[in-house]
Amino acid sequence: MRIIIATFFIAILAFVVEYYWPWWIIAVVAFVIIFLFNLNPGRGFIAGFLGIAICWLAVALWRDTLNEHILSQRMATLFGLPHYTLFIVLTVFLGGLTGGLAGWSGSQTRRIFN
Amino acid sequence: MRLLRIVPLLITIVLVYVLNKPILGLPAFGKLLDPINGCWANAEDVNNNYTQKFSLQQLQHPVTIWFDDRLVPHIHAENDHDLYFAEGYIHAYFRLWQMDMETRAAAGRVSEVVGKKTLKFDRTQRRKGMVFGAENSLRVMEADPRTKTMLDAYTAGINTYIHSLKYRNYPLEYKLLGFAPEQWTNLKCALLLKYMADDLTGYTEDIPLTFLRDMLPKEDFDLLYPEKISGSTPVIPTGTHFEPASLPTIPVPDDSVWTHLQPGDFTDTRKEHDGKGSNNWVLSGMRTQSGVPILCNDPHLGLNLPSLWYEAQLQTPDMNVYGVSLPGAPGIVIGFNDSISWGFTNNYRDVKDFYAVEQVKNDSNSYWFDGKQVPFVKRMEHIAIKGEPDFIDTINYTIQGPVIYDEHFHGPGGLKRPLALCWMAHKSTNELLALYLLDRAKGYTEYVDAIFNFQCPAQNMVYADKDGNIAIWGQGQFVNKWKEQGRFIMNGADKDALWKEMIPMKENPHVLNPPQGYVSSANQSVTDSTYPYWYNGYFLEFRAWRINQVLGETKKATVQDMFNLQNDTYSVLAANTLPIMLRYVRNTSLTPDEKKYLNKLINWRYFLSADDVAASLYQIWWDKLYRDIWSDDFEKVPDNLWPLPERTMQLLQTDSTLKYYDDKNTPAVEGLKDMMVRSYKETIDTIGKLEKTTGVEWYKVKNTTVEHLAKLPAFSFANLKIGGWGNTINAAKHDHGPSWRMVVQMSKDIEAYGVYPGGQSGNPGSKYYASFLQNWVDGKYYRLLFLPNQKQQNITDIKYTLTLQPKL
Numbered sequence A: 001m002r003i004i005i006a007t008f009f010i011a012i013l014a015f016v017v018e019y020y021w022p023w024w025i026i027a028v029v030a031f032v033i034i035f036l037f038n039l040n041p042g043r044g045f046i047a048g049f050l051g052i053a054i055c056w057l058a059v060a061l062w063r064d065t066l067n068e069h070i071l072s073q074r075m076a077t078l079f080g081l082p083h084y085t086l087f088i089v090l091t092v093f094l095g096g097l098t099g100g101l102a103g104w105s106g107s108q109t110r111r112i113f114n
Numbered sequence B: 001m002r003l004l005r006i007v008p009l010l011i012t013i014v015l016v017y018v019l020n021k022p023i024l025g026l027p028a029f030g031k032l033l034d035p036i037n038g039c040w041a042n043a044e045d046v047n048n049n050y051t052q053k054f055s056l057q058q059l060q061h062p063v064t065i066w067f068d069d070r071l072v073p074h075i076h077a078e079n080d081h082d083l084y085f086a087e088g089y090i091h092a093y094f095r096l097w098q099m100d101m102e103t104r105a106a107a108g109r110v111s112e113v114v115g116k117k118t119l120k121f122d123r124t125q126r127r128k129g130m131v132f133g134a135e136n137s138l139r140v141m142e143a144d145p146r147t148k149t150m151l152d153a154y155t156a157g158i159n160t161y162i163h164s165l166k167y168r169n170y171p172l173e174y175k176l177l178g179f180a181p182e183q184w185t186n187l188k189c190a191l192l193l194k195y196m197a198d199d200l201t202g203y204t205e206d207i208p209l210t211f212l213r214d215m216l217p218k219e220d221f222d223l224l225y226p227e228k229i230s231g232s233t234p235v236i237p238t239g240t241h242f243e244p245a246s247l248p249t250i251p252v253p254d255d256s257v258w259t260h261l262q263p264g265d266f267t268d269t270r271k272e273h274d275g276k277g278s279n280n281w282v283l284s285g286m287r288t289q290s291g292v293p294i295l296c297n298d299p300h301l302g303l304n305l306p307s308l309w310y311e312a313q314l315q316t317p318d319m320n321v322y323g324v325s326l327p328g329a330p331g332i333v334i335g336f337n338d339s340i341s342w343g344f345t346n347n348y349r350d351v352k353d354f355y356a357v358e359q360v361k362n363d364s365n366s367y368w369f370d371g372k373q374v375p376f377v378k379r380m381e382h383i384a385i386k387g388e389p390d391f392i393d394t395i396n397y398t399i400q401g402p403v404i405y406d407e408h409f410h411g412p413g414g415l416k417r418p419l420a421l422c423w424m425a426h427k428s429t430n431e432l433l434a435l436y437l438l439d440r441a442k443g444y445t446e447y448v449d450a451i452f453n454f455q456c457p458a459q460n461m462v463y464a465d466k467d468g469n470i471a472i473w474g475q476g477q478f479v480n481k482w483k484e485q486g487r488f489i490m491n492g493a494d495k496d497a498l499w500k501e502m503i504p505m506k507e508n509p510h511v512l513n514p515p516q517g518y519v520s521s522a523n524q525s526v527t528d529s530t531y532p533y534w535y536n537g538y539f540l541e542f543r544a545w546r547i548n549q550v551l552g553e554t555k556k557a558t559v560q561d562m563f564n565l566q567n568d569t570y571s572v573l574a575a576n577t578l579p580i581m582l583r584y585v586r587n588t589s590l591t592p593d594e595k596k597y598l599n600k601l602i603n604w605r606y607f608l609s610a611d612d613v614a615a616s617l618y619q620i621w622w623d624k625l626y627r628d629i630w631s632d633d634f635e636k637v638p639d640n641l642w643p644l645p646e647r648t649m650q651l652l653q654t655d656s657t658l659k660y661y662d663d664k665n666t667p668a669v670e671g672l673k674d675m676m677v678r679s680y681k682e683t684i685d686t687i688g689k690l691e692k693t694t695g696v697e698w699y700k701v702k703n704t705t706v707e708h709l710a711k712l713p714a715f716s717f718a719n720l721k722i723g724g725w726g727n728t729i730n731a732a733k734h735d736h737g738p739s740w741r742m743v744v745q746m747s748k749d750i751e752a753y754g755v756y757p758g759g760q761s762g763n764p765g766s767k768y769y770a771s772f773l774q775n776w777v778d779g780k781y782y783r784l785l786f787l788p789n790q791k792q793q794n795i796t797d798i799k800y801t802l803t804l805q806p807k808l
Helices: A002-017 A025-037 A041-066 A070-078 A084-113 B002-019 B029-033 B080-107 B116-127 B130-143 B145-163 B172-177 B186-201 B206-215 B218-224 B431-440 B444-451 B542-552 B559-566 B572-586 B592-602 B613-634 B645-654 B672-692 B698-702 B773-778
Strands: B052-056 B063-067 B073-076 B278-283 B294-302 B310-316 B319-325 B334-337 B340-346 B352-356 B363-369 B372-375 B377-385 B388-397 B403-405 B419-423 B459-465 B470-475 B510-512 B518-521 B736-738 B741-745 B751-755 B800-806
Touching: A002 A025, A002 A041, A002 A084, A025 A041, A025 A084, A025 B002, A041 A070, A041 A084, A070 A084, A084 B002, A084 B029, B002 B029, B029 B172, B063 B080, B073 B080, B080 B116, B080 B130, B080 B145, B080 B172, B080 B186, B080 B310, B080 B319, B116 B130, B116 B377, B116 B388, B116 B403, B130 B145, B130 B186, B130 B431, B145 B186, B145 B431, B186 B431, B206 B352, B218 B645, B278 B340, B278 B459, B278 B470, B278 B542, B294 B334, B294 B340, B294 B459, B294 B559, B319 B431, B334 B431, B334 B741, B340 B444, B388 B403, B431 B444, B444 B459, B444 B470, B459 B518, B470 B518, B518 B542, B542 B559, B542 B572, B559 B741, B559 B751, B572 B592, B572 B613, B572 B645, B572 B672, B592 B613, B592 B672, B613 B645, B613 B672, B613 B698
Parallel strands: B052 B800, B073 B310
Antiparallel strands: B063 B073, B063 B800, B278 B294, B278 B518, B294 B736, B294 B741, B310 B319, B319 B334, B334 B340, B340 B459, B352 B419, B363 B372, B377 B388, B403 B419, B459 B470, B470 B510, B741 B751
16 A cells, blocks of 8 residues: 555656656655655666656656647657657656656665664 | 675666666667656657647737647747747747758768768868858857847757756657757857758868860860850840849969869779759749640759758748748748749859868978968867877868868868868858848839848749749859869969959849740759850750740649649650650660560650669660760769760760770770660669569669658658659659749749648657658649638638747
């Protein structure tokens, strides 16, 4: 249950703070939330990964739909990807990875003090 | 052990650091892909509502901007300040990155954001004196209260927009290339205008022509490189009366005024050049169905995205003008207002000359002039390079201008000799004032007063008004030159070689309401030989021959006829050369394939249509023939300056035994027939290869491409299905072509049409990015919405209304 709540918190908080801070604030968010929730390292990674991935997926899908894939198609071509959905996948994976590693670090760091 | 738990944190920090930093020329991925602030923020909602209200400091009164369904802004302001402020704001809103890059390119500041690979380009820009010229022009622009207001307000509008931006709102290209918008300045406007001047008057043949004059026997040089092509149908119709020159004819100085070149002055290989062209014409009412003049213009420039042009309508209580503007400069450049319309083609008279500099021995700080030692004026150019220390170039200025080439920076063909550049684009000129007045001109007299301020780049300016007048001016600032002055490199130490007096503007070639009932220009020679001043230039004749042929037969023309003519692909070159070429090849022994294609050519009617195979055959054949004839004789000529296609055509028509037809690289002596057959067989060979690769339809062979300014194929459009070539009216070449097609019928309510190969938004993530492109390819036009000059508008024509309000 705590992992779901942590994931949810990370997704919402990342969305809000990103409007005021550069993108790397997502790592701080995932780190702090997992630190406070005191999840074990595996769950910390999963919550961090999913939290950011959900946030980024939601925003990317929202913008991409309104844009009718004009930008994602051009960016996919620029990155040598055959389809725009792969550009969304790449985006979500990159955000998720950052969030996951940060969550994992949050958990491990908490364990230094436990 | 416990401390090992810090390792994940370190890994995370490294990952974030790497994703936040551009590496090996790649963008910072984390920053770029972030959906909230990165590239996804540039994915514009296709239904984005531009109806908004902004409160902006510095505005004096509210400004209303109506957007039509093509996103063309119709800006209504109460005074000049507010109008140009709003134009600057809107230009920046839709085209900021492009304006930034073009002015960086003009100023030689590209390396600052791209890195060392553009250093040579930046040095070239500095050494030709681009910034020097822009600073000179800025002084006169800021000295005139009208253009001062224009510039200050326009710059303030751009900066207001820039200051409102967060990283999230930056144009996509800033995020990809990893730099940020910087403060706009009036100097940048001046730089943009010099960028155009360079684009249009930068081409020069002085160096290769000097080489050729010194290499060839005089009679051969005159035969192959005549000063003007015979049979020209000049811009100012033959028979037009010119007033006698008010300035005296200057006697030609003796031979010491020239500099001679040796083959040893050049060090490396040659590169090719590429000319530009444009068409414009006006039919008077006697040749149109409506009985009122129709003005047409299609300036040919580099085909890029974001487009060079941005359509707009500008209104103040004393002005109502529609046309295309250049993002980066205020005003409308080509268009029409309530009373008149106008269009430009490049004039191509030579206004760029070179002087060989004789440095004083053992004193690198001075040079010889008129028997005296004169110190160079030094100008330090700091070129910032991304990721590296600045490069400092010290550029010497002589009395003529900047020393563009020397032993440290070689000229074309690796020329080592120091050359100073004297160029009209260095002068203090105020083209902005010309545009200011032109946009407001109510009739012919005001038009003429306006264009007299347009000095460089010289343009052939067509004119039509609602009273039925038509006119054309070969307008620019020109020098009263002695015969052949500036055609070759001159001796910089000789004072007779200097530019003398300027020709008074009113003596520039022009004609008002000529009896033939039309005027036209397509970069051909400006006048016949009765014009009293001597000039040379880089004139092209093919399109002019075709235009004059068609217009001479035109009666009762409609705007549709004019669309057809702008999209005409008839090749005068092909019509004149193919029958000769076929004659030589027909009766030789041919393979079945060669015969099959020959039949295609025999039945071809000389139109370079998009999907025509015969057009490809002819163009490839001509290209190979041209190379086979000239490449052996002229491979060492800098810039590959070979005899013009116009001249080559005339030689094929009149002389079948020219010694240059022989291929010097073979022991046998070849004649024209050998060249014809050889080039035909090469052509069929090439066609065979193309059949297996790209395809043989003409548009596939030439591959007209509209390329993004950062050369990113993902943001560009290649292989456009459009016909034509440089020597047809629809001059769609590989990366050059009609950059704005406009047709204006001067009826009581002006009826105007236009299209350009791009879209109003510079954002590759917007549906307006290239929204006009397909219609441009197809030769279709938009009816231009010319709103009456009033505060309220009929709401059905308007899609969005953006209101800019003064901030209290």
